[in-house]
Amino acid sequence: MDSTPHRKSDHIRIVLEEDVLGKGVSTGFERLMLEHCALPEVDLDGVDLGLNLWGKSLAYPWLISSMTGGTPEAKQINLFLAEVAQTLGIAMGLGSQRAAIENPDLAATYQVRSVAPDILLFANLGLVQLNYGYGLAEAQRAVAMIEADALILHLNPLQEAVQPDGDRRWSGLWPKLETLVQGLEVPVIVKEVGNGISGPVAKRLQECGVKAIDVAGAGGTSWSEVEAHRQTDRQAKEVAHNFADWGLPTALSLQQVVQNTEQIPIFASGGIRSGIDGAKAIALGATLVGSAAPVLAEATVNAQRVYDHYQARLRELKIAAFCCDAANLTQLAQVPLWDRQSGQRLTKP
Amino acid sequence: MDSTPHRKSDHIRIVLEEDVLGKGVSTGFERLMLEHCALPEVDLDGVDLGLNLWGKSLAYPWLISSMTGGTPEAKQINLFLAEVAQTLGIAMGLGSQRAAIENPDLAATYQVRSVAPDILLFANLGLVQLNYGYGLAEAQRAVAMIEADALILHLNPLQEAVQPDGDRRWSGLWPKLETLVQGLEVPVIVKEVGNGISGPVAKRLQECGVKAIDVAGAGGTSWSEVEAHRQTDRQAKEVAHNFADWGLPTALSLQQVVQNTEQIPIFASGGIRSGIDGAKAIALGATLVGSAAPVLAEATVNAQRVYDHYQARLRELKIAAFCCDAANLTQLAQVPLWDRQSGQRLTKP
Amino acid sequence: MDSTPHRKSDHIRIVLEEDVLGKGVSTGFERLMLEHCALPEVDLDGVDLGLNLWGKSLAYPWLISSMTGGTPEAKQINLFLAEVAQTLGIAMGLGSQRAAIENPDLAATYQVRSVAPDILLFANLGLVQLNYGYGLAEAQRAVAMIEADALILHLNPLQEAVQPDGDRRWSGLWPKLETLVQGLEVPVIVKEVGNGISGPVAKRLQECGVKAIDVAGAGGTSWSEVEAHRQTDRQAKEVAHNFADWGLPTALSLQQVVQNTEQIPIFASGGIRSGIDGAKAIALGATLVGSAAPVLAEATVNAQRVYDHYQARLRELKIAAFCCDAANLTQLAQVPLWDRQSGQRLTKP
Amino acid sequence: MDSTPHRKSDHIRIVLEEDVLGKGVSTGFERLMLEHCALPEVDLDGVDLGLNLWGKSLAYPWLISSMTGGTPEAKQINLFLAEVAQTLGIAMGLGSQRAAIENPDLAATYQVRSVAPDILLFANLGLVQLNYGYGLAEAQRAVAMIEADALILHLNPLQEAVQPDGDRRWSGLWPKLETLVQGLEVPVIVKEVGNGISGPVAKRLQECGVKAIDVAGAGGTSWSEVEAHRQTDRQAKEVAHNFADWGLPTALSLQQVVQNTEQIPIFASGGIRSGIDGAKAIALGATLVGSAAPVLAEATVNAQRVYDHYQARLRELKIAAFCCDAANLTQLAQVPLWDRQSGQRLTKP
Numbered sequence A, B, C, D: 001m002d003s004t005p006h007r008k009s010d011h012i013r014i015v016l017e018e019d020v021l022g023k024g025v026s027t028g029f030e031r032l033m034l035e036h037c038a039l040p041e042v043d044l045d046g047v048d049l050g051l052n053l054w055g056k057s058l059a060y061p062w063l064i065s066s067m068t069g070g071t072p073e074a075k076q077i078n079l080f081l082a083e084v085a086q087t088l089g090i091a092m093g094l095g096s097q098r099a100a101i102e103n104p105d106l107a108a109t110y111q112v113r114s115v116a117p118d119i120l121l122f123a124n125l126g127l128v129q130l131n132y133g134y135g136l137a138e139a140q141r142a143v144a145m146i147e148a149d150a151l152i153l154h155l156n157p158l159q160e161a162v163q164p165d166g167d168r169r170w171s172g173l174w175p176k177l178e179t180l181v182q183g184l185e186v187p188v189i190v191k192e193v194g195n196g197i198s199g200p201v202a203k204r205l206q207e208c209g210v211k212a213i214d215v216a217g218a219g220g221t222s223w224s225e226v227e228a229h230r231q232t233d234r235q236a237k238e239v240a241h242n243f244a245d246w247g248l249p250t251a252l253s254l255q256q257v258v259q260n261t262e263q264i265p266i267f268a269s270g271g272i273r274s275g276i277d278g279a280k281a282i283a284l285g286a287t288l289v290g291s292a293a294p295v296l297a298e299a300t301v302n303a304q305r306v307y308d309h310y311q312a313r314l315r316e317l318k319i320a321a322f323c324c325d326a327a328n329l330t331q332l333a334q335v336p337l338w339d340r341q342s343g344q345r346l347t348k349p
């Protein structure tokens, strides 16, 4: 994730042009069914999926997941995304701000508060940078740079490992994370980038004081696939491709994280492709639902396209809630889920 | 379902021309096997699948499910269907009569008693209309209009929700339903239109005094798919298509409804494509088996084609019963079912 | 099965030219694995799969299943098959002898003792004929006609039912079967023809005194498919085709029959395509393994081709036994089986 | 395996040119997921997968599985493989040395110590040869010939059985194995060649004093498929092909062998195609992971290609360990595994 502007452009181009979905793995949402309620007690327009989080109010539990920054193109994308987030009342994360920490001239490519004064907005840095000289100061700068409400620290060990020149030093990060969490004025969120968070990691993140976890599981964008396309060396490409099915599927990761944490919000992302996937994630215990890759092509065009994209997802989410007789998020969280394969009702924690 | 004659024509045309089956979902009947009996104790001609329901006698437990009305074409279709229902001794439901309630000139397009004096015949209205000014009077008019033996109220929250101009007000319908059921002279049946009835909804419908439930589950005609084809707006189409796998599969819904109700007849429809599917539905506890879309193309031609279609289904049903050594519906209901996937015998309630 | 010579020729032609396998159903053997033994204690040539049955000794537990008779072509086929059965030391069943009972001139087309003096040979009649005037006398004539060691009575309710002019009277056969079994000098075997025998039917067959049961389950030749090809009427074709997945898969039927009978030999047929399938059947409890359709094309050419076919199957069976460290049938019957799907070892009765 | 140089060349050519993978069977590794750890406590470069075995130290738990010898081409292949094994610090097995036992002139085609002085090196003979005149003397000559650290005895009953002229005498090998194991100065390893070792065989091998077992399970190179391509007789080809799904899948065999032995090292081979497969095998209890066929094409070119191939696999293995937070083999062995199909965590012994 953390990268020079040049690398970041590569990522955008590859996600737009290549097939970077995981292979041989899926989110697991396709296996789940929400229990349809043929006679809801709520009006469609009475469904209110709004929530308050960290002092901000959201119209919908949706998050435009962290993607970009650092280049003129990225700036434009970020502005379109932010404008729509403001209009629709959803949250947004910026891409990794390392480029702008290294080169403050690039800060403007991340700044979106002018068009999105009210949204819940997340700064973003790679947690591994704490092993490469970063600390509280950089975290504070990242937050301040974009007037963020919280800071996301992303975990991408696989992506780093499949790059010959990736960041390889991951030991000793836990205590540094704990210190950072205690020092920073805003909540710290930890997320993966497409391989999921396991139960034990989630448990420990909560113990460290992390305020939310985004599972970012397998089944959507695969960063080993992205790197496979970016590498030029034949062996490096092959190694990366062989990880195409790596990681915990989003639905499984979400279930594990929910079962291993208490009361902190869990975000679900990774392969969320419709509002129906989103509704399933909420029924599994998610507080916010995030998606990234599917909107990227739209965000290279204009704000209207971005708006249409997310508005459709939110409409699906609302209809799904309505068809489950869920007037709000609390009720949606309680809707029974069925497993298509076994034909059994899921036992929820 | 409820719609102007124009919208109704659209539906017919789309069902005839487009692929409107649910995607990524199936009825679940394909997973079930009836236990073959190699040495039946009954003659094939001795199999009698007749039953009495609400004072009418049926030669077979089959229902031509509610489809149409309101246009000249629909009138012709209804007459062909009714003529065959009379000949074969099966039940029939008319399409939603809202058009004729609004415009009494259209009543004739639903009237089939002249050609089907003896059949069990069901009137049809959308339950949601009770929130749009309808009440006992309209229900009585619908029944009287076609000399119906019972009134079907259909539930189609998803279909309404995916239409930008669909009926969105669903709250408060339960008590209105209860009042209507108490006031109406004929039995009230409640059905879905392709997304199934869940256990809890079934339980509450029975508590309301509803006299029968038609599960109309997922795996056959998908009304979100139909609407996807009807919409012109790109986003609306996409939203509708994303619901293509929504709903409780017919076999699952049927099992849930049977387990959550007592003694009222349960009808099974939604993706029933052969008499063998029908036999499985009865072995799962259904009293009547309904199908709609597959006969539509035949019904635009002539009565003979309709007759051939249903006669083939009934022959399959009879042969299936015979090959399970079931001389009648009571025996067919007791035939063991096996799950192909697990290789285990199903435990029946 | 029972039919005029003309109908019988149709059957042969259709099985040779059309795809008459069941659809949407398989034997279930493909799901099972025999536990490979990497270090057998037996020499390959030391594997002896011979057995004695009803006074005849067989070199292998294989049965050329009942197929034909009644026409000049059938006579030739029968002679080729019998010659090979004699050479290889396996059992053979003739096709339904009804044609020759009606017209004694046709007896010669079934007579094979001249070329197969020592084999275990089975006569064949449809059990349903007991409802159409047949009795002990006809059974005795069928046995005598071909100097049979035992009489097979086949059950084909589905095949009869999908024929507009099929035999429809099946009631009252059980006591007639019991009487016949008691009166006949040779053992009576009851078999299906491709839809399997269920546990309850097997139990009752044994109680009637039947001496062996051939499950003839689903997953191989489907007689509703054969009839679908033979019918000319569009509806009749469609009805028959809709039964393409009907019946108990051979492996499931075999397990059920074994569990519901005691000590009588069970034969396994229906979709047995290799000696490995055969070995699995024996590990599930079968005494003999039968196959029919796959040899038919060879049997229209010459005895050598038939020989090559069965010799290959027997070689597979022997190698399979060897690779399971089974020196004989008793040991092969005890080899553990694994379910590919669940990854679990099968619990055997 | 044991064969004249001519037969050995055939094998190489067929493996290079034909599809010799098992059909209808897979290793089962594709069904398993390693539990991803999003925040490892180890540096990528801190992952040390080295081990000591029988006095030799390995940098990675990988084995270039036994393949060839006996021809000039084989000599070249062996030298390339050995050179890379030396460079990478992995183990290597030579192909069956029977050819060189029969004809000592061929010994040089197996000798690789000059280029691989430090590697863990395995001699190879077919265990069945103990029934064909071989004994302690031949075993000692095989070991001495290549200065091996241990002797592999391979079991290939199926491969022998599908060859019309294969070795058929397998009885009485157990006591001979026990004697050999006691007499030989170096450890004896027993392996299959692609059909797996069952629990009971593993248990008994350990009781015989065998020092390690290589499961060589199904899902990779199938030797019945190889022989099917080598045979010219139509029936022999067909018989061999029908065994294409024979054998215990590698993952299943590995689990069974681990559960049925104590403390001896278990090697996993058969269809291992990536370092990720290898990591899964270690998490299931394997000590070494072996692969053969995939490197063969590279080994006909030059050492660099062989190096690139194995280096990529080892990199994958290391990254997999890193992404599971496993700093060493002990930790990798404890990583939880999940079953994709059931969505459940595997219970490990």
Ligand SMILES: Cc1cc2nc3c(=O)[nH]c(=O)nc-3n(C[C@H](O)[C@H](O)[C@H](O)COP(=O)(O)O)c2cc1C
Binding pocket: A001, A002, A011, A012, A015, A065, A066, A067, A068, A094, A095, A096, A124, A152, A153, A154, A191, A192, A193, A194, A216, A219, A220, A221, A269, A270, A271, A272, A290, A291, A292, A293, A294, A296
């Ligand atoms: C183009 C692109 C760039 C991304 N950059 C970042 C990033 O800088 N920081 C981060 O935490 N996640 C990043 N992600 C990961 C997403 O935030 C998210 O975790 C994941 O991709 C969601 O899966 P989806 O793309 O399948 O919806 C990026 C994703 C995409 C598609």
Ligand SMILES: Cc1cc2nc3c(=O)[nH]c(=O)nc-3n(C[C@H](O)[C@H](O)[C@H](O)COP(=O)(O)O)c2cc1C
Binding pocket: B001, B002, B011, B012, B015, B065, B066, B067, B068, B094, B095, B096, B124, B152, B153, B154, B191, B192, B193, B194, B216, B219, B220, B221, B269, B270, B271, B272, B290, B291, B292, B293, B294, B296
């Ligand atoms: C063309 C068409 C029109 C329909 N119109 C109505 C209707 O007006 N009222 C209603 O209750 N159901 C209606 N249905 C739904 C059916 O009655 C039934 O619930 C369902 O479609 C059965 O599934 P199948 O088409 O897969 O057999 C209609 C179905 C079709 C195919």
Ligand SMILES: Cc1cc2nc3c(=O)[nH]c(=O)nc-3n(C[C@H](O)[C@H](O)[C@H](O)COP(=O)(O)O)c2cc1C
Binding pocket: C001, C002, C011, C012, C015, C065, C066, C067, C068, C094, C095, C096, C124, C152, C153, C154, C191, C192, C193, C194, C216, C219, C220, C221, C269, C270, C271, C272, C290, C291, C292, C293, C294, C296
């Ligand atoms: C061409 C043909 C004719 C058959 N005729 C008879 C018959 O007359 N009597 C009978 O009991 N079974 C008959 N069978 C059924 C077989 O004996 C057997 O039960 C079944 O077909 C075995 O399955 P397979 O063909 O998949 O091996 C016939 C099968 C075939 C293929």
Ligand SMILES: Cc1cc2nc3c(=O)[nH]c(=O)nc-3n(C[C@H](O)[C@H](O)[C@H](O)COP(=O)(O)O)c2cc1C
Binding pocket: D001, D002, D011, D012, D015, D065, D066, D067, D068, D094, D095, D096, D124, D152, D153, D154, D191, D192, D193, D194, D216, D219, D220, D221, D269, D270, D271, D272, D290, D291, D292, D293, D294, D296
């Ligand atoms: C070309 C070739 C030759 C082989 N020769 C031998 C042999 O001589 N001795 C032996 O024990 N295994 C032999 N094997 C089997 C391998 O050692 C190993 O058990 C198995 O093939 C591993 O599966 P894989 O090829 O799918 O990786 C050979 C494999 C191949 C591909």
